[in-house]
Amino acid sequence: MALSRIWSAFIIIALFSAGYKLFFVKGNEQILGSMVTGKSGDTIKISRLDSAAIPLSVWHQTDSGKLVTNGNVQVRRASGNQVQTIRIQSADGIIETCLTAVNLCLRLIGFLALFMGFLSIAEKAGGIRFLSRLIGPFFSKIFPEVPRNHPAMGHMMMNFSANLLGLDNAATPFGIKAMESLQELNPRKETASNAQIMFLCLHASGLTLIPVSIIALRSAAKAENPMDIFIPCLIATFVATIAAMLIVSIKQKINVFQPVILAWVLGISALIAALVVYIRSLGTEEVQVFSTSLSSGIILLIFLLIIGAGIYKKIDVFDAFISGAKGGFETAVRIIPYLVGMLVAISLLRTSGTFDSLIQGMKGLFAWMGTDTRFVDGLPTALVKPFSGGAARGMMVDTMKTYGADSFAGRLSCILQGSSDTTFYVIAVYFGAISVKDTRYSVGAMLLADLVGILTSILLAYLFFG
Numbered sequence: 052m053a054l055s056r057i058w059s060a061f062i063i064i065a066l067f068s069a070g071y072k073l074f075f076v077k078g079n080e081q082i083l084g085s086m087v088t089g090k091s092g093d094t095i096k097i098s099r100l101d102s103a104a105i106p107l108s109v110w111h112q113t114d115s116g117k118l119v120t121n122g123n124v125q126v127r128r129a130s131g132n133q134v135q136t137i138r139i140q141s142a143d144g145i146i147e148t149c150l151t152a153v154n155l156c157l158r159l160i161g162f163l164a165l166f167m168g169f170l171s172i173a174e175k176a177g178g179i180r181f182l183s184r185l186i187g188p189f190f191s192k193i194f195p196e197v198p199r200n201h202p203a204m205g206h207m208m209m210n211f212s213a214n215l216l217g218l219d220n221a222a223t224p225f226g227i228k229a230m231e232s233l234q235e236l237n238p239r240k241e242t243a244s245n246a247q248i249m250f251l252c253l254h255a256s257g258l259t260l261i262p263v264s265i266i267a268l269r270s271a272a273k274a275e276n277p278m279d280i281f282i283p284c285l286i287a288t289f290v291a292t293i294a295a296m297l298i299v300s301i302k303q304k305i306n307v308f309q310p311v312i313l314a315w316v317l318g319i320s321a322l323i324a325a326l327v328v329y330i331r332s333l334g335t336e337e338v339q340v341f342s343t344s345l346s347s348g349i350i351l352l353i354f355l356l357i358i359g360a361g362i363y364k365k366i367d368v369f370d371a372f373i374s375g376a377k378g379g380f381e382t383a384v385r386i387i388p389y390l391v392g393m394l395v396a397i398s399l400l401r402t403s404g405t406f407d408s409l410i411q412g413m414k415g416l417f418a419w420m421g422t423d424t425r426f427v428d429g430l431p432t433a434l435v436k437p438f439s440g441g442a443a444r445g446m447m448v449d450t451m452k453t454y455g456a457d458s459f460a461g462r463l464s465c466i467l468q469g470s471s472d473t474t475f476y477v478i479a480v481y482f483g484a485i486s487v488k489d490t491r492y493s494v495g496a497m498l499l500a501d502l503v504g505i506l507t508s509i510l511l512a513y514l515f516f517g
Contacts, residue, residue, distance in 0.1 A: 057475075057494060058396050065399035072404055079404075086402040089144040142401035152391040156383050159223065163379030166224035169357050170206070171375025172368050176360035179205035189315040193296065193305060194246045196236065203232035207250055212349075214258060214472075226254055227382055227484045234485045242489040243482065248496065249299045251481055255497045256292040256504070257472030259284075265465050268448060274456035282327055283511040284469035289323060291471055291504030298496050382484050389483030393475055397438040406434055426509050428454060429463030433505045436467065437474035437498065444468065463512040470504035 069086060072079040085093065143151060173179050182205035190197065190204050197203055206229035213222035229250060237244040243251075262284045269277035293316070300307045307313075333341060361368040400406060414427040429450055436443035450464040474497045482490055 058392065061396040061400055065403040065405055068405045068408065069403040085140055085144060086399060087144045088146055089140050089402060090147050091140055091143050093140040142398055144402060145395055145398060148394050148398040149391055152394045153387060156387045156390060160380055160383040163224045163383050164376040167228060167379040168372035168376035169354060170228055172361045172371045173357045174202060175366050175371050176364045178357060178360050182208050188311050192309050192312050194249060197246050203229055206232050210254060224379065226481060230481050230485050241487060243487050243491050243493055245303050248491060248493045251477060251493055252295040252299050252496050252500060253292060255472045255474050255477045256295040256500050258288050258292040262469040265469050269456055269465060272451045272456035280462055280465045281330060283466045283515050285323060285327065287466055287470035287504055287508045287511055290507045291500050294503035295500035298499055302492060386480050386483040389479040393479040425459045426463055428460035429467060432464040433467040436471055437501055440473040459512065459516055462516050463508065466508040466512055467505060470508045471501045474498060474501060
């Protein structure tokens, strides 16, 4: 029910925002067309205005006085004192978004089939139960409703491990399998269980050891030291993960001060600290090589161990693989309606200009309060991230392009990109895969953890970069 209300609110707010701009704000005559049929990258003519009417914030970058840009807005000098303002559409309209949602699911089919096939072999060979016994003492404390050694423990562990290594494509099949395992224990099939909410909140916090893609994009943007955001990113995402665990634990009345929980949290903290020390001794290219080798090596090692265990247990490994892979195809098809609905609502919010209005309003508010407003320029990444990882990545690149890779806003946008996961995408895909309609308080808990990550990122940006 909560997700239904949020989805409805997104659409209503977007339509009211578009209506207001259409009737009361000059230069938005094309807004309805861009919301329905527009494509990302389309050029939208806004109007011809007197140069004095263009805000100073638009004129802060010039190219011989002929072209002025600010984010996705471009101003070309026309005749006399008149200028022509155009906007580059940064999001697809409804029609293109529907196609995007289906294409996303089609691309997922291969990964889901592959990893669910290997998971099927691992289950029949006893590997998942072995992993469940290994992680059982810790998981039994934060997932008290899941029996010890239940296969869901192993599936969740594999999902968290893939996330840690930045293997998004591998994490999704493991996560869906974990949700399916937890659904077997759920007495109310259309309502999210406590264990499912805890799992998804921890997953959505996006704990990743090395933000390789962010470092690579900073390098492409010619940052002086592309790795300077590594430690802030790691700290921010770790704090967000701990916050997610605490928020859900308080709601579910779980005692997080139990010795087993403290030992695991402190142990993981020590491993992260050791990794930070080692990574700081490497150069940018060495970090990328190390991360790629580690991630790829572990995936290939998992495949080798699964096949080896299957042969040792004398099971028909290929037949087991095919059996699991079929489930991957069915799951990908099942999540299409959920993904289409969520992505369309997000598209309407973006193409209606709601996000831009929110950013400008926040900037005006903090300026009125007399506080530093530099952080507001980096916030678009944080505001878009819960809805779309690709859009947030685009916002991050756009921020670095507009303000500079080594600017405060550019660095902050990178930290924000690495501090959380795509909350609403996760909800649509994971709950959609098991047909859960009542998500209870999961959305609120995830967004609250995201807020903790955002505030931590801002504080770390000021601490590390002034």
